[in-house]
Every structure is written in structure tokens, then in C-alpha cells.
Amino acid sequence: MQRDLNAALRERSLARLRDGFTRYVRMASVDPAWEDRDEMVNMTPFIDCARRLGADPATVLGPIAATGADQFRELFEIFVARKDVTLEAFGWSMVETPSGPAYRWH
Numbered sequence: 653m654q655r656d657l658n659a660a661l662r663e664r665s666l667a668r669l670r671d672g673f674t675r676y677v678r679m680a681s682v683d684p685a686w687e688d689r690d691e692m693v694n695m696t697p698f699i700d701c702a703r704r705l706g707a708d709p710a711t712v713l714g715p716i717a718a719t720g721a722d723q724f725r726e727l728f729e730i731f732v733a734r735k736d737v738t739l740e741a742f743g744w745s746m747v748e749t750p751s752g753p754a755y756r757w758h
Contacts, residue, residue, distance in 0.1 A: 681721035
């Protein structure tokens with residue numbers, strides 16, 4: 653997941669972001685240990701990356717989220733509309749590495 657996000661960010665590529673989110677949605681939609689809080693934490697950097705690329709996360713990621721399980725789609729729709737979704741609020745940070753910016757979980 654982080655590899656996809658970091659590549660999308662460094663390449664400024666919405667296509668890479670969509671590809672990574674598609675993989676994540678497929679994985680999360682069949683996870684038998686589904687937990688809303690964990691999924692919100694996992695969605696946060698995707699939402700952040702879309703914003704950093706100058707895109708509306710609901711517009712870019714929403715159609716992909718809609719292909720997931722009902723619980724995923726419903727949670728995404730609620731979560732992406734929130735105004736308090738930041739990296740810091742959900743345990744993430746942005747760090748500078750020799751390869752460029754990268755998401756890091758705390």
C-alpha cells in the first residue's frame with residue numbers, strides 16, 4: 653500500500669494512485685477482520701495523496717470505492733466527506749527520504 657502511495661506522490665500520478673487504491677479496495681473488501689477504525693486509518697493517506705495531487709478524493713477515489721463491498725463503500729462515503737481527515741489525526745506523517753517524500757505510519 654505505501655509503495656503505491658509513495659510512487660503516486662513522487663510521480664504526481666493519479667493513475668498510480670487509482671491503481672493502488674483499487675488493490676487496497678479489493679483487499680479490504682474481503683478482509684474477514686474488518687474494523688472501521690483500521691480502514692479509516694488505511695484510507696487516510698489515499699485521501700491525502702489525492703489532495704496533494706490537486707484532485708478531489710471523492711471524485712478520484714469514489715468510483716473505485718463503489719466497486720468494493722457494501723461496508724467499504726459506505727465507510728468511504730462517510731469518511732471522505734469529513735473535514736477532519738489529516739495525516740496527523742490518523743497516525744501518519746510525511747517524511748523526506750533520499751527517494752523523495754514518503755508516507756510513514758507512527
